[in-house]
Amino acid sequence: MSELYQVKALTRSFGKVEALKGVDLAVGKGERLGIVGGSGSGKTTLIRLLAALDVPTGGTIVFDGEPIRAGKPPKGFRSRVQVVFQDPRSSLDPRMKIKDIVGEPLRSQHRRDPKRVEQVLADVGLEPDVLERYPHEFSGGQRQRIAIARALAPEPEVLIADEPVSALDVLVRDQIIELLGSLTKARGLTLLLVSHDLAVVRRLCDSVLIMNEGGIAESGPMAQVMNHPREDYTRRLLAAVPRLKFGPS
Amino acid sequence: MSLSVRDLSVAFGRRAPAVESVGFELADGERLGVIGESGSGKSVTSLALMGLLPEYARVTGSVSLDGQELLGLGDRELSKLRGEKMSMVFQEPMTALDPTMRVGRQIAEAYRLHHPRSGAAAREQVETVLDKVGFTDARRVSLSYPHELSGGQRQRVLLAMAVVNKPGLIIFDEPTTALDVLVQAEVLQLIDATLTATGASALFISHNIAVVSQVCTRAVVMRGGRIVEDGPIAELFEHPKHPYTRALVEAAAHE
Numbered sequence: 001m002s003e004l005y006q007v008k009a010l011t012r013s014f015g016k017v018e019a020l021k022g023v024d025l026a027v028g029k030g031e032r033l034g035i036v037g038g039s040g041s042g043k044t045t046l047i048r049l050l051a052a053l054d055v056p057t058g059g060t061i062v063f064d065g066e067p068i069r070a071g072k073p074p075k076g077f078r079s080r081v082q083v084v085f086q087d088p089r090s091s092l093d094p095r096m097k098i099k100d101i102v103g104e105p106l107r108s109q110h111r112r113d114p115k116r117v118e119q120v121l122a123d124v125g126l127e128p129d130v131l132e133r134y135p136h137e138f139s140g141g142q143r144q145r146i147a148i149a150r151a152l153a154p155e156p157e158v159l160i161a162d163e164p165v166s167a168l169d170v171l172v173r174d175q176i177i178e179l180l181g182s183l184t185k186a187r188g189l190t191l192l193l194v195s196h197d198l199a200v201v202r203r204l205c206d207s208v209l210i211m212n213e214g215g216i217a218e219s220g221p222m223a224q225v226m227n228h229p230r231e232d233y234t235r236r237l238l239a240a241v242p243r244l245k246f247g248p249s
Numbered sequence: 250m251s252l253s254v255r256d257l258s259v260a261f262g263r264r265a266p267a268v269e270s271v272g273f274e275l276a277d278g279e280r281l282g283v284i285g286e287s288g289s290g291k292s293v294t295s296l297a298l299m300g301l302l303p304e305y306a307r308v309t310g311s312v313s314l315d316g317q318e319l320l321g322l323g324d325r326e327l328s329k330l331r332g333e334k335m336s337m338v339f340q341e342p343m344t345a346l347d348p349t350m351r352v353g354r355q356i357a358e359a360y361r362l363h364h365p366r367s368g369a370a371a372r373e374q375v376e377t378v379l380d381k382v383g384f385t386d387a388r389r390v391s392l393s394y395p396h397e398l399s400g401g402q403r404q405r406v407l408l409a410m411a412v413v414n415k416p417g418l419i420i421f422d423e424p425t426t427a428l429d430v431l432v433q434a435e436v437l438q439l440i441d442a443t444l445t446a447t448g449a450s451a452l453f454i455s456h457n458i459a460v461v462s463q464v465c466t467r468a469v470v471m472r473g474g475r476i477v478e479d480g481p482i483a484e485l486f487e488h489p490k491h492p493y494t495r496a497l498v499e500a501a502a503h504e
């Protein structure tokens with residue numbers, strides 16, 4: 001696998017808060033990396049930097065051989081890399097109709113493709129009647145799927161997704177997992193997936209990064225970290241996954 | 250407090266109703282889980298109970314809290330009830346917080362609404378309640394604006410606001426989606442302790458069926474605006490009758 005991201009000694013502080021304390025990371029082309037960790041451990045901060053939406057306090061990020069300088073991505077970056085944000089509501093423009101929201105990344109590539117917009121909405125389980133509606137007219141999980149559809153519309157090389165299935169019931173969630181899984185296989189989509197749901201990460205990713213208090217507690221191939229965690233923090237995390245108290249017989 | 254919902258329907262514009270003839274009873278101190286499909290009407294049902302739907306929503310049926318009919322109450326009466334007798338943890342924390350106000354002040358104001366003349370006590374309450382939702386840096390958090398917090402931190406601030414007045418009914422709408430499993434366990438304990446200490450009743454909406462199985466004694470399953478099945482948790486999960494419930498529970502059991 002050739003390297004897509006090379007990250008060295010990455011730090012990001014907000015005043016006295018050190019959100020990232022020196023992260024080193026390499027992501028290969030077509031790799032599917034899960035990012036897991038405590039609330040406030042720096043996951044969103046890290047991926048915002050990788051998406052060139054924020055400027056690091058220190059350290060370097062190289063994307064496909066070119067450095068991302070002070071938040072300024074290399075040419076073509078914005079269409080190659082798409083992001084699904086943790087809070088879908090605030091990432092969807094309330095004044096825009098769904099057809100325009102999902103069509104926007106296509107338009108910025110000078111494509112007008114209503115068929116693609118409908119297709120990608122269908123892929124996430126939404127009917128064509130959503131096209132003319134506005135973001136506030138949807139449920140939390142529907143908004144989350146609209147955000148996924150928007151990111152997938154321009155067929156990006158890299159999908160950075162921050163808790164993209166947290167508002168979905170298990171059945172719709174499985175549909176999205178399958179969709180993302182098939183895209184990574186068919187098109188070699190590189191996936192950076194932040195999730196608190198270890199089952200989701202386990203099913204979609206081949207490697208995993210466990211973050212704790214702004215640093216990397218542990219990382220490695222999925223099976224190794226899940227089955228033979230080295231760090232106490234990882235072990236506690238795995239043990240705390242809630243289990244079904246009653247199940248079908 | 251007890252809650253009785255009868256034949257509740259909600260429609261937006263000319264589209265098919267988002268909630269149709271929903272009915273359930275919540276006994277004093279009971280914890281009722283609400284599970285179901287994305288878009289099935291769980292949040293709209295809770296917003297209808299809280300009187301927080303937009304003006305253009307048409308709501309019919311009956312919602313009574315300890316015998317008092319809530320549908321048709323005016324804004325003043327409703328906002329008095331909210332916070333004091335019932336509160337809600339909203340599914341999307343960012344939209345429920347005021348972006349221009351430090352979160353500590355937002356919690357203090359929620360507290361003061363029902364405890365007038367309590368300046369210093371309110372400030373003390375803020376840190377106590379933030380400690381309880383798992384913050385080790387309550388002071389820093391209380392001085393932060395919403396955008397300076399992580400997703401899970403904002404969710405916990407909302408939880409703190411919902412429990413600070415010890416209301417008799419709390420509606421939790423996906424309260425732990427942004428929390429890691431360790432903090433989630435801590436927060437579920439807080440929810441349990443709060444409900445036990447105050448004897449409050451709860452409506453607990455979650456896609457996480459394992460969590461519902463731990464928190465609730467009974468649950469309703471929603472799909473397409475209706476309740477398709479309800480019952481005690483053990484029975485519902487061990488012997489689901491409706492094919493949709495069965496599919497949900499089996500998918501969850503396979504993890």
Ligand SMILES: Nc1ncnc2c1ncn2[C@@H]1O[C@H](COP(=O)(O)OP(=O)(O)OP(=O)(O)O)[C@@H](O)[C@H]1O
Binds near residue numbers: 038428
């Ligand atoms: N703009 C900001 N100003 C000040 N502090 C910030 C800002 N953004 C993030 N932080 C702090 O940085 C830390 C890391 O936040 P981040 O959002 O990266 O966490 P996270 O791992 O995504 O957590 P979660 O799982 O809860 O979403 C937190 O303590 C947060 O309060």
Ligand SMILES: Nc1ncnc2c1ncn2[C@@H]1O[C@H](COP(=O)(O)OP(=O)(O)OP(=O)(O)O)[C@@H](O)[C@H]1O
Binds near residue numbers: 136287
């Ligand atoms: N303000 C609104 N205007 C118009 N339609 C709405 C509005 N709010 C919700 N709806 C519609 O009502 C239906 C029920 O939405 P609701 O938010 O209750 O779903 P939910 O069960 O909470 O789903 P999720 O699990 O995805 O949050 C959905 O089809 C949604 O599109």
Ligand SMILES: [Mg+2]
Binds near residue numbers: 044045399
């Ligand atoms: Mg985050």
Ligand SMILES: [Mg+2]
Binds near residue numbers: 139141422
């Ligand atoms: Mg909802």
